Amino acid sequence: MLSKYSDENKKIAMGFLSYIGDLKDLDNLEQELELYSEDENRQLYLWKSNMEDYSGIVALSFSKNTVFVEYISLNPSYRSQSNVFKIFDDIQQRFPELIILGNFTLSQQIQQWRQNKQKLEKDKKEKEND
Numbered sequence: 375m376l377s378k379y380s381d382e383n384k385k386i387a388m389g390f391l392s393y394i395g396d397l398k399d400l401d402n403l404e405q406e407l408e409l410y411s412e413d414e415n416r417q418l419y420l421w422k423s424n425m426e427d428y429s430g431i432v433a434l435s436f437s438k439n440t441v442f443v444e445y446i447s448l449n450p451s452y453r454s455q456s457n458v459f460k461i462f463d464d465i466q467q468r469f470p471e472l473i474i475l476g477n478f479t480l481s482q483q484i485q486q487w488r489q490n491k492q493k494l495e496k497d498k499k500e501k502e503n504d
Contacts, residue, residue, distance in 0.1 A: 375425075376432065376464045379410065379418035383428075387418060390431035390447045416444075421461055423452055432461055441469050443476040443484070455483070462487045 379387055387407065391397045397406055410418045416435045423429040430448035434441050446461060462484060465474055476484050 375422045376419040376461075376468055377422065377428075379407075379420060379431070381411075383420055386420060386428055387431055390420075390428075390449070393447045393450075394445060421446075421448075421464065423457060423460070429457070430461070432465070434465070436472070439473055440475050441465060441472040443474065443480050445477070446480070455486075458483055459487045459490065 377383075384407065388403050391403050391406060397403050407418075410416045410433065415437070416433070419432045419434065420428045421430045421432055429452040430446060432446050433444035435444055436442070443462075443465070446458060448457060462474060474484055475481065
């Protein structure tokens, strides 16, 4: 589940952002939070796995037809492809009219996620037709 970042979650967000190499420095961290607070085309979302505590943070930027996943930073115990796929599902559910894109690394995962979704949908249709 994605929850839009707010200042009351600043310490939680900073914890997840500190897992990103370029953001380990406190000044860089604060600049990053400021960037996402001031730019209406950029948003940070905290992510919960099920209804537990927050498990990570997702940085998104928006254009007319797309939502671009800038980065995903997860608690080490939640770093798995299945959790990244759940995040993509949550993004699609929240922004169904937008195409999901990502940086080089994430674009490969997004492609795998799309292929996985297509396979699951195909398998579901085949079961319904049996």
